[in-house]
Amino acid sequence: MSNRGTDDRTQRIVDAVTEVWKLPYRDDLLDDCLDFVEDNFDDYYYSSLDIEIKDLVIEYLSMKCADALSTADLEDMARAEEETKISSYQEADQGVW
Secondary structure, X not given: OOOHHHHHHHHHHHXXXXXXXXXXXXXXXHHHHXXXXXXXXOOOOOOOHHHHHHHHHHHHHHHHHOOOOOHHHHHXXXXXXXXXXXXXXXXXXXXXX
């Protein structure tokens, strides 16, 4: 037997999250996000349901992206790789091993 209030709350969360979800073909992440929002949503504290859910979606995606590589990270890695190659070539030219 289900609780109608819980079912309504869950459906409101699903509707609000899927409305702002912009990652097609990532239903696995959507499911995880829905679980996160469901676990962290406090509908007694927040007066605006949609704003709170959007904030939780942003929080979830921010946690997932915290270790993502930025363009600056990739450029720094490429620069470091290039410097390593140049250093290796210079050492080889000088006969240093």
